[in-house]
Amino acid sequence: MDFLRPTTLDEALAVKAQRPDAVPIAGGTDVMVELNFDHRRPGALLDLTRIGELAEWSSSDGQISLGAGVSYTRLIGELGDVLPGLAMAARTVGSPQIRNRGTVGGNLGAASPAGDTHPVLLATGARVELASVRGRRTLAAEDFYTGVKRNALEPDELITAVHLPIATGGEQFAKIGTRNAMVIAVCSFAIVLRDGHAGAAIGSAAPTPRRVAEAERFLLDELPWDAPAPLADSFKRRFAELVAAAATPIDDVRGSAAYRTHALGVLARRTLTWAWDTYRGSARACA
């Protein structure tokens, strides 16, 4: 196995164009497990940890451009205030040691249906930036996930950044796991409420992370946006039903399909309450 360690993005893209078989490695928290257990024998690894450009973030026009190589620990510490939903998801990843190495770019590269950041990226309307020697393009997160552990990357492309709006309303993420740390999600859910936008997405409950369009439409049409009042239980239950109906989970070692569907409804109801409370608070603060 060749080990390729470029120090600039241009160099990395040139290498990836020459060696499309090279597997990119950032924090290594997914790729290394596959190597250690001989589940994968790549001809080459492309180490992205020496590329400073990928480990930066910037802010402009109400958007954050988050470099693919920013660790979860830095995301939580440096961007927790402006990207609260993504920070919540990041806090549930692995352990402090894992969060010191793992990155959102790596989560996207692995594209596991259970990846923790995916529901937030979907619900917030994030765009994924991809680059190759041919140029750059951005894709809506929902167009990025194409199947179980499959994504829209071309063989010569690398994930360079994620673009997300700074939170202006309520954002929530919740995850079910068998313990508090070091767990792969049994199921997870994210909700984002801001003026003119209602995003909701499920994780670990379908072949890909998935937006729940009908539930989003329900929120957009039916939430009392102009006079934000507490929500009736019947309203929350209707939302929970729409979320659960969008799931197509499987039975596996982590949980049964029936449990996942039920738990998603509970997560949806709770997170809607919390996110709406935050939205109401921000609406009052602006009034």
Next chain:
Amino acid sequence: MTSTPDVPPAPPQSDPGAAEITTAFTVNGTPRTVGADTRVTLLDALRDRLGLTGTKKGCDQGACGACTVHVDGRRVLACLMLAAQCDGREVTTIEGLSREGRPHPMQDAFVRHDGFQCGYCTPGQIMSAVALLREGRAGTDEDIREFMSGNLCRCAAYPNVVAAIKDVAREGGDHAHL
């Protein structure tokens, strides 16, 4: 009675995936150079090439925390890093904590509070605990538990681990030492 096998064992096959790489890094303050297959993890390089067997291999998949070391001052799992990724970096293992033959205050506190039973997870627990203090996460028991959650102890010495960390935090021992 054992029978002689009819077929002699196959000679070792050449590994078509083999490729060597040289990594120069600092381990516990000493510059080291390791030439090894590109697939060798930092954990295996420390244990098998440098003889630093204090860092333990538990799960080899980032779940147990037994191989926790510090790379450039941050705690990471040595099983989830390739040795080649450490080129030019500073690695600290459990062997690098003592000063002038005296144990680190965290090592002392683990002994004092009985923060272990079999001891296998202990190097990883202590490396995590030292980092946790530096990260400022020792304010409450709840925080300590949360930020030690990446280190499993099958003997369940957890309450004593928390007590040891609280003790060092109270004394401000880590800052005095490192």
